[in-house]
Amino acid sequence: MKLCTALLLALLLLSDFQSTVQAAEKDKRPNIILIMCDDMGWSDIGCYGGEVQTPNLDRMAKEGLRFTQFYNNAVCWTTRASLVTGLYPRYPRPHLNRNMVTIGEVLQQAGYQTALSGKWHLGRTESTHPVYRGFQDFYGLLDGCCNFFDPYYRDPKFKRGITGDGSRFFAENTTRITEFPENFYTTDAFTDHAIQEIKTYSETDKPFFLHLCYTAPHYPLHAKPKDIAKYKGRYAAGWETLRNERYQRQSKMGLVDPSWKLPARDPESADWEQDKYPRDWQERRMEVYAAMIDCMDQNIGRLMATLKETGVDDNTVVMFLSDNGPDASEPGGANPEQIPGLKEYYTTCGPSWAFPQNTPFRRFKTWMHEGGISTPLIVRWPGKIQADSLTRQPAHIIDVMPTCVELAETEYPTTFQAHKILPVDGKSIVPILRGETRKPHASLFWELRNNQAVRQGKWKLVADRTINRWELYDLEQDRTETKNLASEYPDRVAQMKADWLQWAEKTGVAQQKHQRGKQVP
Structure with a gap:
C-alpha cells in the first residue's frame, strides 16, 4: 500500500514537473x-x-x-x-x-x-x-x-x-x-x-x-x-x-x-x-x-x-x-x-x-x-x-x-x-x-472609392476612378505602371475582371458600388 502511494506521489510529481517544463517551453x-x-x-x-x-x-x-x-x-x-x-x-x-x-x-x-x-x-x-x-x-x-x-x-x-x-x-x-x-x-x-x-x-x-x-x-x-x-x-x-x-x-x-x-x-x-x-x-x-x-x-x-x-x-x-x-x-x-x-x-x-x-x-x-x-x-x-x-x-x-x-x-x-x-x-x-x-496568394484584391485592383502573379489589373477603365500591367517588367497592356491581352483582362467581381460580391463591395451607381466597364 505504501509502495503504491509512493509510486502515485512520484507520478504526480513527475506530471507537475513535466507541466512546469512545458509551461517554460511555452513561455519561450x-x-x-x-x-x-x-x-x-x-x-x-x-x-x-x-x-x-x-x-x-x-x-x-x-x-x-x-x-x-x-x-x-x-x-x-x-x-x-x-x-x-x-x-x-x-x-x-x-x-x-x-x-x-x-x-x-x-x-x-x-x-x-x-x-x-x-x-x-x-x-x-x-x-x-x-x-x-x-x-x-x-x-x-x-x-x-x-x-x-x-x-x-x-x-x-x-x-x-x-x-x-x-x-x-x-x-x-x-x-x-x-x-x-x-x-x-x-x-x-x-x-x-x-x-x-x-x-x-x-x-x-x-x-x-x-x-x-x-x-x-x-x-x-x-x-x-x-x-x-x-x-x-x-x-x-x-x-x-x-x-x-x-x-x-x-x-x-x-x-x-x-x-x-x-x-x-x-x-x-x-x-x-x-x-x-x-x-x-x-x-x-x-x-x-x-x-x-x-x-x-x-x-x-x-x-x-x-x-x-x-x-x-x-x-x-x-x-x-x-x-x-x-x-x-x-x-x-x-x-x-x-x-x-x-x-x-x-x-x-x-x-x-x-x-x-x-x-x-x-x-x-x-x-x-x-x-x-x-x-x-x-x-x-x-x-x-x-x-x-x-x-x-x-x-x-x-x-x-x-x-x-x-x-x-x-x-x-x-x-x-x-x-x-x-x-x-x-x-x-x-x-x-x-x-x-x-x-x-493566387489573387490579391483591392477596392476603395471606385478605385479597384487585382493582382495575379506578375499581372495587375487596376482601375482609376478618374478615367473609369481597366489597365493591365506586367509588374515584373513594369512595376512603375507606365505601359498599359490591356489592349494586348483582352482575355486576361476579362478573366481578372471576373475574378475581381466575384470577390466584390463576397466582401460586399459589389453592393456598395451598386448603391453608388458606378461601375468600371
Missing part, C-alpha cells in the same frame, strides 16, 4: 511588436532610398529583412481592419464586427499579454473599442488624426472630428483625456507608454503582443523646432529633383529594377519651376514632414534600446510598416498663411510633395496604383531572420494576423465568444521570414 514563444506609422511614402526612410535621417529603422533593416512587395489597403481604416483581423474589408462599414476576431483576442486567449499604444480608428463602441477587442491596455487616439502637441486642440479652420465639435477623442483605456502637459507630443507619448508596457510585461513569465501605432507623419504637419532645423534648405531643389535622387539611390540599393521607367510627374503635382506658391513655404512643408519621420525614428530607437535593457531583445519579433501611401489631400486648400510645424496651424504636404514621397511609383493614398497600396515592411528577429536580407515575394496586410497566430503557436478560431468567425483571408509569412519560398 516570441514577443511580438507591430509598429505602424501613418501616411508615410514607400521611399521616405533611409533603407528604402530616402534622405530622411532614420538610423534606427536602417539598423532594423540591417539586422533583419526588408520586403519590396508588401501591400496595404490604401487608406487607414481599411488597412487597420485587415491588419487586426486577417480579412479583406467587409462592407458596409463598420469594418470590425463580431463575426471577426482580432489579433489581440487570439493572442490574449493564447496566453499573451496585449497592449495598444497610439491610433486605433476602428471605433469606440463596446463592440469596436480596443479594450473590448483583445487589448488589455490602451492608450492613444480613437480618431483618425489630431493635433500633435494637444490632441484636444480644435483647429478653427478644420472642425471635423468624431466628437462632432472638431475635438479628437484621446483616451487611456475607456477614460477620455482632454488636458495635456506643455511639452506633450504624440509620437513621444505613444512611445513612452509602449516602453512602460514592455518594462512591465518583461517582468512576467508570459510573452507579450504590443501594437504601436504612430500618427506620424499624417497631417497636421507638426514637429519640434530642433527636428525641423535638421532639414532647413534640404528641399530647395524641389520635388522633381528629390524624386530623381531617391530613384537613383533605390536602383543602387537593389530595391527597384533600373529597367523600370520613372513615371512622369503626377497630374496633381505642380511644376516646381512654375510653382506659384512661396518657395520657402513649400520647402517648409517637406522639412516638417521629414522632421516628423525623424522624431518617430528617434522614438523607435528608444523602444529598441528598452528591449535590450529588459533582456527580451533576442526573443522579440519587431515589424514596421505604413498603413498606406502618402496623402495628397489638402483639407481647406493650400494656404501659405498656414505655417507648417506650429501647433496653431493645420497644414499638409499636398500632392506635389506626395509625388516624390512615393518614388518610384504612381499615385498615392486612396489609389490602387502601386503608390497607394505599397508599404515598406521591415521585420527583425535576432537569430531567426537572416540579417540584411531582402525579399521580393509579394505579401499583403491580411497576412499579419496568420503570421502572429503561427508565431504564437496557436490556432485561428472558428468561433469566439459564441460568434461564428469568418475564415481568415491571409496566410502566414513565417516561411518568408525563415528564408523559404512561400506559395503566393
